Amino acid sequence: MPGICRTSTILVSSFLLAGCLAQEEVPFAGGMPEPASAERGEAVAQEWCATCHARDESERAARPAEAGDGPSFAEIARREGRDELFLWDFLEEDHFPMPTYRLFPRERADIAAYIVSLRIEE
Ligand code: HEC
Incomplete structure (x- = not known):
């Protein structure tokens, strides 16, 4: 047959x-491009996000009063369910009051890795 x-x-x-x-x-x-790099993610976050997001609580406390008041990345990392997949998705969508970013997939992956890495450090 x-x-x-x-x-x-x-x-x-x-x-x-x-x-x-x-x-x-x-x-x-x-x-999703692999492997993601927390180091590169930190550099991108410094460039685009630092006006509103400090790295951690001590950096946040040291910021000038006129700085944008987003939660620190370390605080975000400690929130329930904020794993790399969540952050990867989050960074694709628009979130008021955050400006609309058009990040490359590589950058989204790197930023996600960076934020998650802060959970382990603290
Ligand atoms: C104009 C200020 C501003 C900028 C710039 C900004 N954000 Fe935000 N972001 C905020 C605020 C305010 C919140 C808190 C909103 C809320 O409480 O839901 C937030 C929340 C977040 C969260 C938490 C989401 C959650 O549900 O836990 C993440 C992740 C995040 N931002 C990532 C970024 C990244 C990455 C960048 C740079 C590419 C960025 N943000 C740039 C203001 C900003």
């Missing part, structure tokens, strides 16, 4: 292909 065999091979291949394509949609499985 060569015909049936060939048909099932094609079926199996298209399932496999569909599986691969579906995986591309999941940031950590396919689309």
Whole structure:
């Protein structure tokens, strides 16, 4: 029965292909660049986010009164459920009062790694 065999091979291949394509949609499985670098993330955060977000509480306390008043990254890292996947998603969306950023996937991944790394340090 060569015909049936060939048909099932094609079926199996298209399932496999569909599986691969579906995986591309999941940031950590396919689309998210690896490995993320907390060091690079800190540099990006310094450039774009530092006006409102200090690294940790002591840096936050030392800031001038006119600085924007976002929570420190260390504080965010300690919040429930703020893992890299959450932060990766968060940074793709708009969040008032934060300005709208168009970060590269690489930068989002790096910033997520940076924020999560602060949880371990504190
Ligand atoms: C104009 C000020 C401002 C800037 C600039 C800013 N943020 Fe924010 N951000 C805020 C404020 C205020 C909040 C707190 C909002 C709230 O309580 O939900 C916040 C919240 C957050 C949170 C917490 C989300 C949560 O649900 O725990 C993350 C993560 C974050 N910002 C990341 C960033 C990153 C990364 C950048 C730079 C790319 C940035 N922010 C730039 C003001 C800012």
